[in-house]
Amino acid sequence: MTTATADLAALPREISPGRRVLMRLARRRGAMVALGVVVFFILLALLAPQLAPFDPLATSWSAVRKGPSAAHWFGTDEIGRDVLSRVIFGTRASLLAGCVSVSIALALGVPIGLAAGYIGGWVDALISRMTDAMLACPFLILAIALAAFLGPSLTNAMIAIGISATPIFVRLTRAAVLQVKVEDYIEAARAVGNSHLRIALRHILPNVVPPLIVQATLAVAAAVIAEAALSFLGLGQQPPAPSWGSMLNTAKNYIDNAPWMAVWPGLSIFLLVLSFNLLGDGLRDAFDPKSR
Amino acid sequence: MFNYLLRRLATIVPTLFFVSILIFGLQQLLPGDPAMILAGEEHDPSVIAYLHKKLHLDEPLPVRYLYWVGGVLEGDLGESQRIQKPVLDLVAEKLPVTIELATLAILIALSIGITAGVISAVAKDTAWDYAANVFALWGLSTPNFWLGIMLILLFSVTLGWLPASGYVSPFEDLRANLAAMIMPAFVLGNAIAAVLMRHTRSAMLQVLSSDYVRTARAKGLDERVVVLKHALRNALTPVITLGALEFGTLLSGAVLTEQVFTIPGFGKLIVDAVFNRDYAVVQGVVLCTATAYITLNLLADLAYFLVNPRLRDSASA
Secondary structure, eight states, X not given: OHHHHHHHHHSOOOOOHHHHHHHHHHTOHHHHHHHHHHHHHHHHHHTHHHHOSSOTTOOOGGGTTOOSOSSSTXXXXXXXXXXXXXXXXXXXXXXXXXXXXXXXXXXXXXXXXXHHHHHOHHHHHHHHHHHHHXXXXXXXXXXXXXXXXXXXXXXXXXXXXXXXXXXXXXHHHHHHHHHHTTSHHHXXXXXXXXXXXXXXXIIIHHHHHHHHHHHHHHHHHHHHHHHHHHHHTTSSSOTTSOOHHHHHHHHGGGTTTOTHHHHHHHHHHHHHHHHHHHHHHHHHHHHOTTOO | OHHHHHXXXXXXXXXXXXXXXXXXXXXXXXXXXXXXXXXXXXXXXXXXXXXXXXXXXXXXHHHHHHHHHHHHHTTOOOBOTTTOSBHHHHHHHHHHHHHXXXXXXXXXXXXXXXXXXXXXXXXXXXXXXXXXXXXXXXXXXXXXXXXXXXXXXXIIIIXXXXXXXXXXXXXXXXXXXXXXXXXXXXXXXXXHHHHHHHHHHXXXXXXXXXXXXXXXXXXXXXXXXXXXXXXXXXXXXXXXXXXXXXXHHHHHHXXXXXXXXXXXXXXXXXXXXXXXXOHHHHHHHHHHHHHHHHHHHHHHHHHHHHHOHHHHHHHHO
């Protein structure tokens, strides 16, 4: 008896699917470095008041367009504000826009896609045609139009990006539901008398989560670029509040005598977006059962 | 073929109907009375009354939609409040500039993307493959407006080789036109090249492992002939059709690129309209873009249908 218990303990324990995915992700060096960079930017956003050497809004007429120095590592801008402090505080707008707009897209897209895929028939046809209509308008052009009619602000930019990103999640959820709903365990759940709502929420939804996580990670990258683009055009974060996109918009006017104003905010966008893209790719591979 | 075309056209009609609802609905997002906003800051009561009558603002919403869509079907996209010109004329005026920019960008994207994709697939798991993948990630992660600014810094400010902004018609001076367009076209083509590279790589990897390529190699054919004549020709079909879907990326990118390089095209038209609160122009541009996107998708589908014998045969069977 004791020997049998010892034998059982010696057997490898069953690994949960979530843990298996995390273990696969941990083996991908690129994805782990990307995760580290994302965490670094999150900390930067959270601890901005403690980390920024200067007030990002404080102007100094004696330090207008000064190059990088010991006092101002990233230089100063056209009204003497510290570029490093504005880059650090700008992280907040970018990450906020990335997370909030993708949350909006998920909150709208997943239930609509779930309804289309599960109910089918005319509901599916109606939702699919509406999704096609939204996808026919290029992402940024639709976001610009929505932001223009809603009015320029960071909140409206996030709403505009979120709505523009919704059709992708509708399509993805619908496709995943169509695949899952014909499985035997769904038939079994129906046979034992589960309600449609319960089947959709308890049995189908958890099984469509993996592709949604991957898409959401990649969508954050697209949303960060979209927020920067809208702010660059003057439709996102309004001055003097710092945002990487609006900093680039100002910087392009001083490119010949203050190039550092353009280098750092652009590099920050690039690093953050690259990290989310690498993380998304890593997650896709980690969720793929064929990958080792 | 005819049946396929009819079936495909039948799916477009409801999509276009929803596009029209979406674009008409944009106007309803304006807070308060649209006539008050469109009348400008002076709020002249006679102008407001005129706009109410002209835009049928006193009518119920569905009736207003019917008036609007009726106008669109007759080619009336409204009138620019600022320039006092029909929106369709403005679009027609700006479109050739953006078409030139987009064509150059696509040529750059195709030459870089397909070449990098083929090299990456042929030299799988080598330094070349990694370099091509890094290039794709770079292309997908670089904001094109930042890349534009950095290229201006290098080629215009530092080296003085190319103009930083402006546009010259190719009919006036082709050399000056190309000098002004090469940087924006590269910026615009960069992201699309990355997408094309990924599509080409995966299509080539699939084709290279197929039986007929193995047979071609077994016959002793030169590897270059196998790759370029047998594999690439078949791999390119899905790449070209998938590439057509990048039209949206191209137009979104053109908005920002034209802003950075001050090119008076379609993208600059929508941005200027947004800042001048010229809402009819914004709606008109979105409508034209969506219609063009749907048409291009249809053409891409038809092209795929025509070049794919299996699809063609199944339709005629």
